[in-house]
Amino acid sequence: MKKLYTEEQKEFFRNFIPGHTTAEVVAEFNRRFEQKTTISKVKAYKVNNHIKSGTFKGKPKGDSKMFPRKIREFIQENNKGKTALQMAELLNATFGTSYTTGQIKNIRNRMHLDSGLTGHFEKNHVPANKGKKGWCAPGSEKGWFKKGHSPHNSVPVGTEVMSALGYLKIKIGEPNIWNFKHIMEWEKHNGKVPEGHLITFKDGNHRNCNIENLMCITRSVHGILNHEGLRSASPELTETAATLAQLKHRIREIKTETKGD
Numbered sequence: 001m002k003k004l005y006t007e008e009q010k011e012f013f014r015n016f017i018p019g020h021t022t023a024e025v026v027a028e029f030n031r032r033f034e035q036k037t038t039i040s041k042v043k044a045y046k047v048n049n050h051i052k053s054g055t056f057k058g059k060p061k062g063d064s065k066m067f068p069r070k071i072r073e074f075i076q077e078n079n080k081g082k083t084a085l086q087m088a089e090l091l092n093a094t095f096g097t098s099y100t101t102g103q104i105k106n107i108r109n110r111m112h113l114d115s116g117l118t119g120h121f122e123k124n125h126v127p128a129n130k131g132k133k134g135w136c137a138p139g140s141e142k143g144w145f146k147k148g149h150s151p152h153n154s155v156p157v158g159t160e161v162m163s164a165l166g167y168l169k170i171k172i173g174e175p176n177i178w179n180f181k182h183i184m185e186w187e188k189h190n191g192k193v194p195e196g197h198l199i200t201f202k203d204g205n206h207r208n209c210n211i212e213n214l215m216c217i218t219r220s221v222h223g224i225l226n227h228e229g230l231r232s233a234s235p236e237l238t239e240t241a242a243t244l245a246q247l248k249h250r251i252r253e254i255k256t257e258t259k260g261d
Contacts, residue, residue, distance in 0.1 A: 005045070009033060013042075017051045024069070025053075031229050065227050067107050071095065075104075079113045087115075093165045097226050098198070098219065166206050182209045186216065198222055202235035221245040 005013070012032065017025055022042050029037050046052070067075075071091065078090060084101040087108075091099050108115070155161075159171045160181065168181040186199045189211050193199060200222060202213050213235060217225075221242055225231050230241035 080116050185209045186214050202238045220249045
């Protein structure tokens with residue numbers, strides 16, 4: 001009779017199960033090994049081998065596919081002193097996700113997190129220019145820009161740089177108008193990106209903006225690819241994964257429609 005698990009997989013279970021839910025164990029197992037397992041099989045293995053996870057039964061409060069444990073822990077650790085926009089940019093740069101400021105605000109409320117930022121001056125704060133309307137320090141006019149002046153750090157149209165999030169962008173107009181290179185490349189061949197869609201990289205390399213490496217997908221498919229770890233350095237595998245993600249999304253839609261009936 002064929003063994004259900006290899007010694008390496010058994011070692012994985014012994015080390016990973018403690019401290020993780022069954023769903024997390026299944027997800028990590030399927031990510032590491034070509035052989036797929038299920039929640040029911042892992043539960044049976046835990047019982048048969050007397051291994052306990054030590055986690056609470058049921059779905060942890062605030063747990064979801066959109067905000068898995070590692071994301072929530074990251075938000076909690078880096079929350080202080082950051083606006084929702086800054087947190088969204090940090091998450092997207094760290095995990096390759098596409099969170100919006102609205103989603104960050106919602107998860108912060110659910111987690112009862114306070115950034116410590118008020119967005120306004122503290123009580124009894126006195127502005128430095130109070131009572132000095134129209135007043136300028138003597139000699140400050142020497143540092144004013146003259147009409148038609150171009151700042152020393154100004155760059156010409158067509159300049160290509162790397163953004164803070166790791167994407168190439170190109171200056172397309174004055175005084176400071178930029179656009180992402182991969183989006184420009186896609187629209188040059190295919191027209192404007194459809195609403196609700198985005199352009200992603202088949203091989204995961206943000207510097208590879210060749211049209212053959214670009215793929216237009218919905219934000220829902222993008223979320224499934226990221227949250228379920230379906231992306232690959234292989235363009236062919238990523239295309240296949242995108243098709244699978246689209247199918248999963250459609251199945252969810254059908255289930256939702258069926259429940260509504």
